[in-house]
Amino acid sequence: MSDYSIWIVEYARVVHYPVSGVLYGRHNQGTLVLPYGYAVLHSDEHLAIVDCGFDNAEFGKVLADTYGVTDWQPPEVVLPRIGFSPEDVDTLILTHNHFDHAGGIDLFPNAHVYLQEREVARYMWARGLPDRLQWLTTAVDPDLMLALAQRLKDGRLTLLDGEREVLPGVRCVPAHDTHTAGSQYVTLDQHDGRWLLCGDNCYVWEGFVGSQEGGQFVPIGLAFGSMERCVLTMEDMFQYVGGEIHRIIPFHEQELWSKYPTHTFEDGLHVAEITLAPGAASRLPAARTTA
Amino acid sequence: MSEPASVLNDLYGRERQLLLAVGASLAMGDVPSGALAEAERLAADCESAAGGGLDEHFDACREGAARLVELVEDACAHGTSSRARLEAARASHRRLRRLVWDVTGCEYVPCAKTEGVTR
Numbered sequence: 001m002s003d004y005s006i007w008i009v010e011y012a013r014v015v016h017y018p019v020s021g022v023l024y025g026r027h028n029q030g031t032l033v034l035p036y037g038y039a040v041l042h043s044d045e046h047l048a049i050v051d052c053g054f055d056n057a058e059f060g061k062v063l064a065d066t067y068g069v070t071d072w073q074p075p076e077v078v079l080p081r082i083g084f085s086p087e088d089v090d091t092l093i094l095t096h097n098h099f100d101h102a103g104g105i106d107l108f109p110n111a112h113v114y115l116q117e118r119e120v121a122r123y124m125w126a127r128g129l130p131d132r133l134q135w136l137t138t139a140v141d142p143d144l145m146l147a148l149a150q151r152l153k154d155g156r157l158t159l160l161d162g163e164r165e166v167l168p169g170v171r172c173v174p175a176h177d178t179h180t181a182g183s184q185y186v187t188l189d190q191h192d193g194r195w196l197l198c199g200d201n202c203y204v205w206e207g208f209v210g211s212q213e214g215g216q217f218v219p220i221g222l223a224f225g226s227m228e229r230c231v232l233t234m235e236d237m238f239q240y241v242g243g244e245i246h247r248i249i250p251f252h253e254q255e256l257w258s259k260y261p262t263h264t265f266e267d268g269l270h271v272a273e274i275t276l277a278p279g280a281a282s283r284l285p286a287a288r289t290t291a
Numbered sequence: 292m293s294e295p296a297s298v299l300n301d302l303y304g305r306e307r308q309l310l311l312a313v314g315a316s317l318a319m320g321d322v323p324s325g326a327l328a329e330a331e332r333l334a335a336d337c338e339s340a341a342g343g344g345l346d347e348h349f350d351a352c353r354e355g356a357a358r359l360v361e362l363v364e365d366a367c368a369h370g371t372s373s374r375a376r377l378e379a380a381r382a383s384h385r386r387l388r389r390l391v392w393d394v395t396g397c398e399y400v401p402c403a404k405t406e407g408v409t410r
Contacts, residue, residue, distance in 0.1 A: 058385055062397050099399075120315045127312035127326075131304065137311055138398050141388070145314025146381045152318055153374060159319060 002168035003190045004041040004048075006197075006274040007082055007283070008249060008256055011053045012036040012064070012072040012100075013269070021221040022203040022252070024230075032204075035270070036069065036100050037251045039197045040082065041091075041188070043277060046167050047084060048091035049111070050186050050197045051251060054103030059141050063099050071267055075107050081263075081271050082283040091167055094119075095199025096180040097140050101251075105147055113151050114166045116174055117159035119182025120148065139180070139224065160184070175201050175233045177225030185233075187240060192275055194241050196248045201233050203252045208238060208245040249274060295343025296394050302340060302352045303391045305333050307398075310359055310384055317362075317372055324367050330360045348394065351387040358383040 017034035019026045039050040054060035056072040064072060075086040092111035094102045097119050105113060123145065126137045151157035158166070165171045169190055175183040179200040186197040202208065203220055210216045217238075219230035241247040246259055256262070260272040263284040273284050292300065309329055316323035334356035340349040362380045366372045372380075 058389060062392060063399055066397060066399075117319065120318050123311045123315040124319075124321075127308060134304070134308060137308065140311065141399070142307060142310035142314050142384055143381050143388075145311055145318055146377050146384075149314055149317035149372065150374060150377050152320060153371065153377070157318065 002043045002045065002170075003277040004043045004046075004169065004188060004275075005277045005280045005283075006188070006195060006249070007040045007042075008037045008251060008260075008270075008272045008274060009040055009078045009081065010035045010037040010269040010271065011075070011078050012056075012069050014068050015070060016068060018221075023207055024219045024221050024227060026218075026221070033254045034203075034252050035254050035256070036072075037256075038101070039186075039249065039251065039274075040079070040084065041167075041170065042084070042280075043168075046090055047088050048093065048167060048170065049089050049108065050093045051095055051101040051199065052092055052104040052108055053101075054099050055107060059143060060099055060103050069100075071269060073267060073269060075104065078269065078271070081265060081285075093166060093170075093172060093184075093186055095185060095197070095201075096183040097144055098180065098200070099141070099144075101199065102144060105144070105151070110156075112156045112158065113148065114158050114160060114164075114172060115148075116172070116176070116182035116184045117161050118174070118176055119180060119184075120145065120159060122181040136224065173236075175199075175229075175236075177229045178223060178233050179220060179230070180224050183225075185237065191278055193244075194247055195275065196237055196241055198237055198248050198250055200252070201230070201237065202248060202250045204250055205245055205248070205253060205255060208234065208248070292395070293343050295341075295345050298340055299343075299345055299348050299352065299391060300395045302333070302337055302349075302356075303387060303395075304398075305336075306352065306355050306359065306384070306387065309333065310355075310380065313359065313363060313366075317366060317377075320371075322366050322370060323363055327360070327363045327367060330356065330363050334360050345394070348387075348390045351383070351390050355383040355387040 014034040016031040019029040041048040089111045094115040171187045188195045207218045256272045262272045313323045337352040337356045358380045365376045
C-alpha cells in the first residue's frame with residue numbers, strides 16, 4: 001500500500017460568498033468566507049494534486065473579480081510553503097472543469113491530467129442543442145478544452161470512463177450528473193484510514209451535519225445535474241468514510257483551518273496538514289500553527 | 292443592445308459553442324470533421340460584420356473564425372491538430388473573448404456578483 005501525506009493549500013478566497021450558493025435552499029442567510037484551495041498528495045513515488053486553481057489573468061481574473069475572489073496567489077507561491085514546486089507535480093486529478101478547480105492546468109506543465117471523459121464529452125453533445133439551451137455550456141470556456149487537447153498531444157491526458165485507480169492507492173470515483181455532468185471525487189485507503197477529497201460534491205461539512213434540518217444531508221447550492229444525484233453521492237461518500245465526515249475533505253471549507261493542523265501565512269492564506277504518511281515529517285512552519 | 296453589438300454577441304456565441312465542441316473532440320482524440328462546414332459558415336458570416344464602432348471586435352471575430360477553420364482543417368488532414376494550431380486558436384479566442392466582454396459582459400454561469408446586488 002502506498003501512503004500519502006495530504007495537505008490543503010489555500011490559494012485565494014471569497015470573503016463574502018452567499019450561504020445559498022453553498023447549501024441548497026439557504027436563501028437570505030447572509031454570507032460566509034469561501035476558501036479556494038486544492039489538495040496536495042505526496043508519497044515516496046509521487047507528487048499529485050487534486051484540482052489546480054486558476055490563473056488570475058484574462059478569463060480567470062474576470063471571473064475572480066466577478067465572484068469577489070481576493071488574495072490570489074500562484075502555485076509558485078503556495079506550493080513552496082510545503083516544500084514543493086509546480087514543476088514537481090507529476091499528477092493532476094481534476095474533480096470537474098470549473099475555472100476555480102481546472103483553470104490552472106497550464107501552471108503545472110509536467111503533470112499528467114486525469115478527469116472523467118463525460119466531463120469533456122458533454123460539450124460535444126451540447127453543440128447540437130439550440131441556442132436557448134446553451135446555458136448548459138456556459139460554465140466552461142473553450143480555452144480549457146484546447147488546453148486539454150494540448151495535454152493529449154503531449155501524452156499527458158487520460159480521460160476516465162468510470163472508477164479507476166490512477167496512482168497506487170488513489171482512486172477516482174465518478175459522481176456524474178451532480179455538481180457537473182462528469183464530476184468525480186478521489187479516495188485514499190491507507191494506514192490511518194480512509195480519506196476522501198470531494199471536489200464540489202460538498203462545499204462545507206455542515207451539508208453533512210444538517211444541523212438545522214434534523215440531521216438530514218443538505219446538498220450543495222449549485223448543481224448542473226440533479227439534487228437527487230447530489231444527495232445520493234453524499235451518501236456514497238458518507239458510507240465510504242464510515243460516517244466520519246471529517247475524513248471527507250471539502251476544498252471550500254474554512255473549518256479545515258481549525259479542524260486540522262494549519263499554518264496561516266502573512267497574506268492570510270492557509271495550509272492545512274490533513275495527514276502525514278508514516279515517517280514523513282510535518283511540512284508546516286512551526287510558528288503560528290493552530291490546532 | 293445595439294444592432295452591431297447583437298451581431299457581435301451572436302458571432303461570439305457561435306464561435307464559442309463550436310470551439311468548445313471542437314476542443315472537446317480533440318481532447319478525446321477524435322477528428323471534428325463534422326464541424327468544418329459550420330466553421331466555414333461562421334467565417335463567411337464574420338466577413339460582412341461591421342459597424343457600431345466595433346471594428347476591432349469584428350476583426351477579432353474574423354481572426355477567431357479563421358483560426359478555428361484552420362484548426363479543424365489541420366485535424367481533418369492529419370488526424371490531429373498541431374501544437375501551433377491549438378495555440379493559435381487559444382490565442383485568438385482569448386482576444387475575442389476579452390473584447391466581447393467589454394461590450395456584452397461575461398457569459399459565464401454561474402457568474403453573479405456576490406454582494407450589493409438587488410432587483
